[in-house]
Amino acid sequence: MGYTIIEKIIRGHTDEEVRTGEIVWMDLDVRSARDFGGPNVVKNFYREFGDTPVSDRSKTFFTFDLCVPACTLQYADNQQVCRDFARGRGIKVFDVDEGIGSHVLIERGLAAAGSTVVGTDSHMNILGAVGCFGQGMGDVDITFAFKTGKTWFQVPESLKVFVRGEPSSGLSAKDLTLSIVKQLGTKKAALKSVEFYGAAVRNLSISGRITLCSMVTEMAGITGFIPEFKDSVASEIKSLSGEEFNHPHADKDAVYSDNITIDIDGLGPQVAAPFLPTNVKNVGDLGRVKIDSGFIGSCTNGRFEDLKAAARILKGKKVKEGVMLKIVPATRKVYKQLLEEGILKDLFESGAIISNAGCGGCAQGHIGLTGKGEVQISTGNRNFEGKQGKGQNYLASPEVVAASCILGHIAGPEDI
Amino acid sequence: MKSPILMGKIWVLLGEKGRLIEDIDTDQIFHNAFLHITELRQMGQYALGNLGGWKDFPGKTGPGDIIIAGRNFGAGSSRQQAVDCFKSLQTGIIIAPSFGAIYFRNAVNSGFPVMKCSKLVDLIASGLLKTGDEIRVNIRTGEGQNLYRKEALFLEPMNEVQYNLWEVGGLFSYAKKMKQD
Ligand code: SF4
Numbered sequence: 001m002g003y004t005i006i007e008k009i010i011r012g013h014t015d016e017e018v019r020t021g022e023i024v025w026m027d028l029d030v031r032s033a034r035d036f037g038g039p040n041v042v043k044n045f046y047r048e049f050g051d052t053p054v055s056d057r058s059k060t061f062f063t064f065d066l067c068v069p070a071c072t073l074q075y076a077d078n079q080q081v082c083r084d085f086a087r088g089r090g091i092k093v094f095d096v097d098e099g100i101g102s103h104v105l106i107e108r109g110l111a112a113a114g115s116t117v118v119g120t121d122s123h124m125n126i127l128g129a130v131g132c133f134g135q136g137m138g139d140v141d142i143t144f145a146f147k148t149g150k151t152w153f154q155v156p157e158s159l160k161v162f163v164r165g166e167p168s169s170g171l172s173a174k175d176l177t178l179s180i181v182k183q184l185g186t187k188k189a190a191l192k193s194v195e196f197y198g199a200a201v202r203n204l205s206i207s208g209r210i211t212l213c214s215m216v217t218e219m220a221g222i223t224g225f226i227p228e229f230k231d232s233v234a235s236e237i238k239s240l241s242g243e244e245f246n247h248p249h250a251d252k253d254a255v256y257s258d259n260i261t262i263d264i265d266g267l268g269p270q271v272a273a274p275f276l277p278t279n280v281k282n283v284g285d286l287g288r289v290k291i292d293s294g295f296i297g298s299c300t301n302g303r304f305e306d307l308k309a310a311a312r313i314l315k316g317k318k319v320k321e322g323v324m325l326k327i328v329p330a331t332r333k334v335y336k337q338l339l340e341e342g343i344l345k346d347l348f349e350s351g352a353i354i355s356n357a358g359c360g361g362c363a364q365g366h367i368g369l370t371g372k373g374e375v376q377i378s379t380g381n382r383n384f385e386g387k388q389g390k391g392q393n394y395l396a397s398p399e400v401v402a403a404s405c406i407l408g409h410i411a412g413p414e415d416i
Numbered sequence: 417m418k419s420p421i422l423m424g425k426i427w428v429l430l431g432e433k434g435r436l437i438e439d440i441d442t443d444q445i446f447h448n449a450f451l452h453i454t455e456l457r458q459m460g461q462y463a464l465g466n467l468g469g470w471k472d473f474p475g476k477t478g479p480g481d482i483i484i485a486g487r488n489f490g491a492g493s494s495r496q497q498a499v500d501c502f503k504s505l506q507t508g509i510i511i512a513p514s515f516g517a518i519y520f521r522n523a524v525n526s527g528f529p530v531m532k533c534s535k536l537v538d539l540i541a542s543g544l545l546k547t548g549d550e551i552r553v554n555i556r557t558g559e560g561q562n563l564y565r566k567e568a569l570f571l572e573p574m575n576e577v578q579y580n581l582w583e584v585g586g587l588f589s590y591a592k593k594m595k596q597d
Contacts, residue, residue: 023577048588122494138494138518140525144587148594152524152577191517222517 002251004158005225006193009133009248013116020255023154029115031145032061034101035068036363037120039078040139042085045146053089055149061110062086062093063101063119068358070096071366099331099357100299102126102134103210107333109241114248118145123299123381125216125223129209130237131247133223156193156222157257158250163198165265170413172309173208174301174379174397176200177215178270182280183262189221192257195250200264202228206236207303214300215381218277269412271377272395275385283400283412292391293376294325294405296352296398298362301379302330304337310398311346313406313413319351320408325401326368327354328361352405362388377404418583420556422529423563424480424508428540428547429470436486436537440467442498442519451495459497460504479506482551484536486512490519499523509553511571513537524578527586529555532572539569555579 003011007018016024033041045054054060062082070076079096086093094104102124105111113131117124120142127134137151145151161184167176180196194216204212209226216224227247237245269283296302296310307329319325327347329335335357338344347354353367361368362380370376370391379401383393396404399413406416431437444467446459453459464470483502489512490498499522502510509529513536523530531553539545544567551569553560558573574582584590 023575025577044588048591138496138522140496140587141521144525144591147591152581154520154575 001255002253004193004250004254004256005195005227005248006133006156006158006223007254008250009114009116010153010155012114018155020155020157023152025150026116026153028059028118028145028149028151029112030059030061030105030110030117031142031149032063032101032105032117032119033082033139033142033146034062034066034120035064035075035079035082036066037139037142038062038082041120041143041146042081044139044143045085048143049147054091054146057090059149060091060146061105062091063098063104064094064096065098065100065358066363067366068096068356068360096358097332097356099329099334100302100359102299103302103330106130106206106210107240107331109243112241112243113237113246118142118151123214123217125221126210126214126299128213128216128224129206129226131225131227131245135223156191158254159189159192159194159221160256160259161194161196162259162261163196163200164261164263165200165267167200167264167267171267171269172397172399173204173211175267175270176264177212178272178280178395179264179267180212180262181215181218181272181278182270184219184260185278186218186220188258188260189216189219192221194219194221194224196224196226197228201226203230205305206233207305209233210303211300215277218381269397269400271400271410272383274383274392274394277382277395283396283410286410289394289410290375291323291377291404291409292374293323293370294319294401295328295361295368295376295378295380296325296401297328297330298359298378298380299330300381301398302328302334304329304334306379306398307334307338307347308341308343310402311343313399313402313416314350314352315346317350317406317416319405323405323408325350325352325405326361327352328359328367329357332357364388377401377410420554420579421552422480422482422508422555423552424482424550425478426482426484426545426547426549426551427473427477428484428545429467429486430540430547431469436484436540437467438486439488439491440485441492442490442495442516443492445490445498446495446501448495451497453497456500456504458504459501463501463505474505477505477507480508482508483510484512484540484545485510487514488516489514490516490523492516494518494522496522496526499526499528503528509555511536511553524581525587527582527584527589529574529582531555531558531574533570534572535570555582
């Protein structure tokens with residue numbers, strides 16, 4: 001009997017027998033904590049292990065991304081608690097200037113294909129985009145990981161998803177992702193490792209892979225992998241990590257809990273209406289929804305390619321009066337690239353507000369709550385009631401958000 | 417060595433229609449209004465405090481009692497208090513067809529026994545498991561018995577790792593033991 005991708009990765013990190021449903025102890029290549037969760041990790045650590053060192057400081061990191069730089073006293077204190085702890089133990093902090101932790105790990109080559117990474121971030125499974133098993137955990141788990149470099153894990157079932165058909169031209173990874181979220185819902189992928197196959201996903205860039213893998217969380221899945229890729233993806237990942245990109249592959253006789261085919265033939269722009277990420281509709285079927293604000297960013301759509309796609313629509317045009325558009329690059333590196341290629345200027349001149357890199361606009365940090373009655377269109381991954389304030393959130397691609405902000409109501413790029 | 421045999425009176429979390437309540441989330445188990453509470457002793461009084469029909473549970477239950485819950489028990493957020501409130505009440509074990517992934521982790525990490533049983537719905541439908549019955553389970557083997565109805569029960573046995581963590585009293589105790597060995 002062969003092994004699935006997740007089973008192969010776990011097998012590479014344990015001496016125990018790896019079988020679906022079994023709990024095994026697994027070695028961790030990287031463990032991290034952010035400014036939310038991190039302070040509790042530090043507190044637990046002092047209480048349980050006193051002034052002792054962590055198991056391996058070269059594999060331990062803090063990544064501040066939620067409230068950067070701190071906008072409340074509590075966050076400021078919390079970040080300082082982590083910095084003190086890190087300094088005392090020689091642990092690297094990716095501080096408030098760096099951007100979203102999971103993306104920083106990818107950019108720095110710290111999330112290698114086939115490796116295991118944990119952190120206090122429920123979207124850590126984004127790392128599936130580069131063939132890495134990323135897992136979000138609570139502060140007790142991460143404290144233990146800091147101290148021992150290990151964690152226990154119940155080997156999940158795997159689901160094989162074949163994405164069939166050709167989307168209409170120019171369709172973004174987010175439209176594809178929303179359509180998959182719609183078709184899988186929150187039950188079919190629940191607690192599973194999902195392997196995606198088919199030409200439409202094989203052709204995705206790193207940024208598109210990040211979009212799809214990040215929303216496996218909204219499908220209630222454990223993690224997602226896209227084992228087939230174009231050469232350009234392999235060389236881009238190699239340029240980040242300096243190492244050959246060897247995505248793990250499932251064996252031919254690997255066992256899956258289910259095989260599902262998803263049809264995306266002729267798919268057009270998609271939007272998830274409030275208050276569920278699975279409440280996905282065609283933009284064209286929505287009717288006229290007036291908006292007050294737009295947000296482009298988050299771990300799902302804050303890459304250079306995402307913001308560039310939005311800029312292509314916004315360039316030379318103006319955000320409609322009365323609408324505010326907030327843009328947050330995922331990382332400092334993305335910001336720099338926007339700056340160097342003149343895209344920041346195009347975005348600025350369209351009337352958008354652009355902030356420093358991080359989770360702002362998604363987490364309740366900077367730039368991003370909605371007021372009661374406010375309608376927002378966002379490139380984020382969650383639109384649950386209350387998640388981004390009291391307003392109503394629609395989820396869409398950067399292109400749809402840009403077009404909507406120009407027109408003042410939800411619209412596809414072809415409506416411009 | 418702790419004994420793997422647990423015995424206690426059961427509470428079957430039934431809803432209005434007399435069926436096991438599914439998808440009980442952590443807000444229903446321990447509401448976010450009480451998240452500031454950090455003393456284990458004080459948490460028990462809020463257990464199931466937001467679950468329709470069960471708000472008076474903390475006043476009725478006693479140490480060693482066993483909870484029988486529906487599918488996906490502990491869905492939702494990662495709050496540890498949703499496990500700790502039952503430790504506070506000295507609940508013996510929670511048995512359900514399945515648990516929320518993070519809830520299950522949190523319980524295992526704190527050495528609190530949670531076990532799965534796929535047959536619960538059938539047992540309840542055929543009247544073989546009712547609130548007030550006394551049951552005995554061996555968490556190592558998964559074998560159990562309804563002492564009142566003289567019926568056998570079969571639970572999914574605890575995995576080695578989960579059992580070890582239960583035995584030493586949770587993840588942090590385990591870490592300290594690892595260092596000594
Ligand atoms: S952008 Fe939002 S969902 Fe993504 S890591 Fe940050 S807070 Fe979490």
